[in-house]
Amino acid sequence: MADKITPRETNYSQWYVDIVTNAKLADYSPVKGCMVIRPNGYALWEKMQSILDRMFKETGHRNAYFPLLIPESFIKKEAEHVEGFSPELAVVTHGGGDELDEPLIIRPTSETIIWSMYKKWIQSYRDLPLLINQWANVVRWEKRTRLFLRTTEFLWQEGHTAHATEQEAKEETLKMLFVYQKFVEEYMGISVIVGEKSESEKFAGAVKTYTIEALMQDKKALQAGTSHFLGQNFAKAFDVSFQNRKGDLEYVWATSWGVSTRLIGALIMSHSDDKGLVLPPKIAPVEIVIVPIYKNNTKSTVIIYAENLYNSLKDKFSVIFDDDDQNKPGWKFSEWEMQGVPVRIEIGPRDIKKEQIVVARRDTGEKINVKRNSAEEKIRTLLEDIQNNLFRKSARFRQENTYQTADYNEFKEVISQKGGFIQAGWCGSAECEKKIKEDTKATIRALPLAKEETDRRKCIICGREAKYTAIFAKSY
Amino acid sequence: MADKITPRETNYSQWYVDIVTNAKLADYSPVKGCMVIRPNGYALWEKMQSILDRMFKETGHRNAYFPLLIPESFIKKEAEHVEGFSPELAVVTHGGGDELDEPLIIRPTSETIIWSMYKKWIQSYRDLPLLINQWANVVRWEKRTRLFLRTTEFLWQEGHTAHATEQEAKEETLKMLFVYQKFVEEYMGISVIVGEKSESEKFAGAVKTYTIEALMQDKKALQAGTSHFLGQNFAKAFDVSFQNRKGDLEYVWATSWGVSTRLIGALIMSHSDDKGLVLPPKIAPVEIVIVPIYKNNTKSTVIIYAENLYNSLKDKFSVIFDDDDQNKPGWKFSEWEMQGVPVRIEIGPRDIKKEQIVVARRDTGEKINVKRNSAEEKIRTLLEDIQNNLFRKSARFRQENTYQTADYNEFKEVISQKGGFIQAGWCGSAECEKKIKEDTKATIRALPLAKEETDRRKCIICGREAKYTAIFAKSY
Incomplete structure (x- = not known):
């Protein structure tokens, strides 16, 4: 997959x-x-x-x-x-x-x-x-x-x-x-x-x-x-x-x-990443998938343990128990990663002996061992954590890719080389807006409601007094 | 209204x-x-x-x-x-x-x-x-x-x-x-x-x-x-x-x-009836409306009592507290009857003294006094009762308006005079079906899955052996 x-x-x-x-x-x-x-x-x-x-x-x-x-x-x-x-x-x-x-x-x-x-x-x-x-x-x-x-x-x-x-x-x-x-x-x-x-x-x-x-x-x-x-x-x-x-x-x-x-x-x-979808838990139709890992001689023990866990979670979360015999665990991992399920639980014979489960988070790929008796609480925290992490990552990404400039050459270079949002002064005229679009394909995405400190004294194009700090970018 | x-x-x-x-x-x-x-x-x-x-x-x-x-x-x-x-x-x-x-x-x-x-x-x-x-x-x-x-x-x-x-x-x-x-x-x-x-x-x-x-x-x-x-x-x-x-x-x-x-x-x-919509509780977007009845000197007492009831019901039922000052109780009764709300609760100063509320059901118009402390339980039962009553009424209506006949003249008379469903034998031919439609405007509504005892030995039109008992009616 x-x-x-x-x-x-x-x-x-x-x-x-x-x-x-x-x-x-x-x-x-x-x-x-x-x-x-x-x-x-x-x-x-x-x-x-x-x-x-x-x-x-x-x-x-x-x-x-x-x-x-x-x-x-x-x-x-x-x-x-x-x-x-x-x-x-x-x-x-x-x-x-x-x-x-x-x-x-x-x-x-x-x-x-x-x-x-x-x-x-x-x-x-x-x-x-x-x-x-x-x-x-x-x-x-x-x-x-x-x-x-x-x-x-x-x-x-x-x-x-x-x-x-x-x-x-x-x-x-x-x-x-x-x-x-x-x-x-x-x-x-x-x-x-x-x-x-x-x-x-x-x-x-x-x-x-x-x-x-x-x-x-x-x-x-x-x-x-x-x-x-x-x-x-x-x-x-x-x-x-x-x-x-x-x-x-x-x-x-x-x-x-x-x-x-x-x-x-x-x-x-x-x-999302190169493995597939990544979904924030609050939007994910399925929050958790449970994948049992067994051989013939451990199958019934693992299935019973996993099913018990599934039953204890299913009224509190949106969870799938993937007990399909046709596919191997590795295939299932890829498939559920592709579909963006935020949390994967793996259960094998050794985990059962230790009274634990393995929990993998889709956003970071990190795996942790969780005691069976604290599973519900830990998963709840983890889902919140994934939700927050995705938003923080998104906010950081936006911040890291937002530039300020008062120089039109720099402006054009940023647009063509780096992309992202550029904050710049704008006089408010359709002519300057049009020229930027013709030169760079960037458009004014927004005149932000939140007024941030920025060098907006002059229009990036005509040099007249800027009426706005505009956010420019190429867009979908 | x-x-x-x-x-x-x-x-x-x-x-x-x-x-x-x-x-x-x-x-x-x-x-x-x-x-x-x-x-x-x-x-x-x-x-x-x-x-x-x-x-x-x-x-x-x-x-x-x-x-x-x-x-x-x-x-x-x-x-x-x-x-x-x-x-x-x-x-x-x-x-x-x-x-x-x-x-x-x-x-x-x-x-x-x-x-x-x-x-x-x-x-x-x-x-x-x-x-x-x-x-x-x-x-x-x-x-x-x-x-x-x-x-x-x-x-x-x-x-x-x-x-x-x-x-x-x-x-x-x-x-x-x-x-x-x-x-x-x-x-x-x-x-x-x-x-x-x-x-x-x-x-x-x-x-x-x-x-x-x-x-x-x-x-x-x-x-x-x-x-x-x-x-x-x-x-x-x-x-x-x-x-x-x-x-x-x-x-x-x-x-x-x-x-x-x-x-x-x-x-x-x-x-529905001549007063407006009648809705079964399970389909009604609003199950209950509370209408306070007061004069200037009783207003605050009634509003507090009614609001208290509203608060005790609102997490368990879909309920509206109609405390709009612009309209009189009588107008509100008609309006909510028009909209088909299954249960209306009336609260006036005398009810408060008796620690009761008046409950009116939309389907029958019946009013009963209910003790305040058993309100929730009684209303729950009443809603179920209304739901069941509407279905029983519908079933009875269908039964009372379903006729059986083996005589085509009687068939035509029922269709034109009474309406309803008519059960009759049908040979299965499109010709007989068409003739009935031309003569009476009735069509075959269904060949029922439930085989009921009926005189279906002969086709109501051609008199040949009947393959089906068909239900005929004029339709929307």
């Missing part, structure tokens, strides 16, 4: 594909740009969904479902929206054997169809805030696709909220951004930069877009989630107003926010 | 629409035939999903996700399949601004795309059985639509399994049929007939289709779930063979099975 994976050093892109296919997370489909999410990959998505769904509900949101198909005219109602999404649309022209009077678009995102409904549901300040989330598939026609990272169809959640005041909508935008940050850092173990997008990188139709940006092992950035303050743009496009407490009509304020199956790509590229 | 509902006697169809819209379960969308599932409706679907998903996993299935879009040529590979689905297809002809070389179909069901993948994944008997389920949206172009019952887009789950032997696939087909029966009867409280479909009513591409059929309050049948034995039809169409234990190549055996958001329609039409 493991020898099928191309090492990262040899070919990073191939390494990624090898992990996805060998761990059976996803497969190419016969439909161009669309992938099949296999059971191992879908189990990750289910785990992410269940955690995020709880976080959304704890912050007062409810799930709903809106139509997949959107009248073409709707997409055109918000000027920036149509401009941004037009090149990516899939169009249904025939239904039930007949040509349609008006073509229907497969949703690339649901602002337009949802705001057409909000018009029916919102009349008064009493109807606000309206806090709705949708779990759904969306389609955006993509020329170049990669499993999980960029596919024509993907799965996501999209929150769409409506508010009586600008202030409240802005607070919601940031609240959900921080929900994403918490989820990605505390559960997925990925350290992110939290910031605002520049004008040219924001969502088509938003007033402001906020983002969490992660750094992959090849030193390229990946946008892991976005939250948009939409102002009154969609309320105006769909004529959604409400009567405020004073009895006056006002347009409604809006947000939208989403994360997608792309997060699975981020997860793989953050933690 | 409640007075907005048209009584069933006046107009059953309007009653149904009134419930769906007033309980805010769903709404009409601007896209013809597509509905919006509102948060109250989606909460029902989430509850159903979580129960079914657990049942699928307990029977060894894993979830995966396959593409929404299917090449047109795939749909055409299985002769009966294309014939059955052609009139209902939505076709994507343009993507990313260009006309596509081959049109893509929005999945009406996923047999074809899934079996094209199974060809890649199945080589040997070791790869079998392959037990996969998908939660997804599908699109079938419908001329006449009704909220939940028949919509162009709907949400469902579709199981697709692959087996080494015919026997095993047949067992799987029935196993999942019985999972559906258990779910619909034990959780949704709806009594169903379990049986096989006739040749003309089976799934396009199946060898045999099994169904669970429920009877709605207007005496029309509703197909609540189907499970199909697909034989080797799709394996042959997509050339999926495997090497058996002897080393020979054989085509794979298949099943598929599904239930959809249509079940929400069945739920509404089985239990």
Whole structure:
């Protein structure tokens, strides 16, 4: 198994594909740009969904479902929206054997169809805030696709909220951004930069877009989630107003926010190694695998001992007892390493004599002997430790690969030679942003919310006064 | 609120629409035939999903996700399949601004795309059985639509399994049929007939289709779930063979099975009354609502007492404390009755003096006084009682509206005057089946698995020997 994976050093892109296919997370489909999410990959998505769904509900949101198909005219109602999404649309022209009077678009995102409904549901300040989330598939026609990272169809959640005041909508935008940050850092173990997008990188139709940006092992950035303050743009496009407490009509304020199956790509590229997937315990569908090691004459003793351990753990952890007779222990070790199971327990005749088990952690490869009677407690601590270690490693990696410079030559050298994030001053003009992109392929990933001490007095390009400290990187 | 509902006697169809819209379960969308599932409706679907998903996993299935879009040529590979689905297809002809070389179909069901993948994944008997389920949206172009019952887009789950032997696939087909029966009867409280479909009513591409059929309050049948034995039809169409234990190549055996958001329609039409929704506790997103009743001088006493009760119940039940000051208790009673909450607790100053609470059950309207210190226990029993009562009522209703006859004139009279299920002998010929449909609009809903004693010696139409006892009804 493991020898099928191309090492990262040899070919990073191939390494990624090898992990996805060998761990059976996803497969190419016969439909161009669309992938099949296999059971191992879908189990990750289910785990992410269940955690995020709880976080959304704890912050007062409810799930709903809106139509997949959107009248073409709707997409055109918000000027920036149509401009941004037009090149990516899939169009249904025939239904039930007949040509349609008006073509229907497969949703690339649901602002337009949802705001057409909000018009029916919102009349008064009493109807606000309206806090709705949708779990759904969306389609955006993509020329170049990669499993999980960029596919024509993907799965996501999209929150769409409506508010009586600008202030409240802005607070919601940031609240959900921080929900994403918490989820990605505390559960997925990925350290992110939290910031605002520049004008040219924001969502088509938003007033402001906020983002969490992660750094992959090849030193390229990946946008892991976005939250948009939409102002009154969609309320105006769909004529959604409400009567405020004073009895006056006002347009409604809006947000939208989403994360997608792309997060699975981020997860793989953050933690995995040349042996396969590495999963943080809080996201791992299986936390522990028990592998018995025996010969014919020790088989029954070992199986009984291992099964006893399995029974004592199975209500407290997600654990698999791999007692399959067809495969040897060494093969099983590789296979479960490939699948990223955080903790492996090995049990052989000698361990039983010593009343111990051998515990191997996937993140470091370290093996320790643990007394049988303290197994549960030690494993619990170990899982926490693995979770923390992965996050610390991710944070350290990001820190070690974040550079500061006030010199454009150095900037270009870092981008082309080292990669990673570069902090630099930016005057705020689209021209300077564009020049950097043309020169280096790097884009502004975020204007960080946390203002760090840095030499941001001057724009790295034009030398004028810098309005922002921007984070630049090449990205997925 | 409640007075907005048209009584069933006046107009059953309007009653149904009134419930769906007033309980805010769903709404009409601007896209013809597509509905919006509102948060109250989606909460029902989430509850159903979580129960079914657990049942699928307990029977060894894993979830995966396959593409929404299917090449047109795939749909055409299985002769009966294309014939059955052609009139209902939505076709994507343009993507990313260009006309596509081959049109893509929005999945009406996923047999074809899934079996094209199974060809890649199945080589040997070791790869079998392959037990996969998908939660997804599908699109079938419908001329006449009704909220939940028949919509162009709907949400469902579709199981697709692959087996080494015919026997095993047949067992799987029935196993999942019985999972559906258990779910619909034990959780949704709806009594169903379990049986096989006739040749003309089976799934396009199946060898045999099994169904669970429920009877709605207007005496029309509703197909609540189907499970199909697909034989080797799709394996042959997509050339999926495997090497058996002897080393020979054989085509794979298949099943598929599904239930959809249509079940929400069945739920509404089985239990609800002229006051609104009635929900079985096991499906109800909210089991209990607490309504405090007070005047200004008793407010704080009542609120404290009610809140204390809420706190003692909230970890054990799904409970809402409706302490909204804007609405009067009477309004709240109607509103929560509309939404189908199984148990309402009323607390007023006099109850507090007697150390009791008043408990009203939604299914019968009955109110009882319960001692405060036995509240939890009594409510638990009451919820079970409501669950059982709804199922018993449903079973009795079905029994009372099931007729047997050997006389075709009587048959026609029952269908047109009374409705309900009619058991009658059937020779098995498509001609007799067709004649009944033309004469009465009734179809064969099922050939029951449970053979009941009945006068099935002769076909109700032609008088020849009957091969089956068939259940006839008009249906949704």
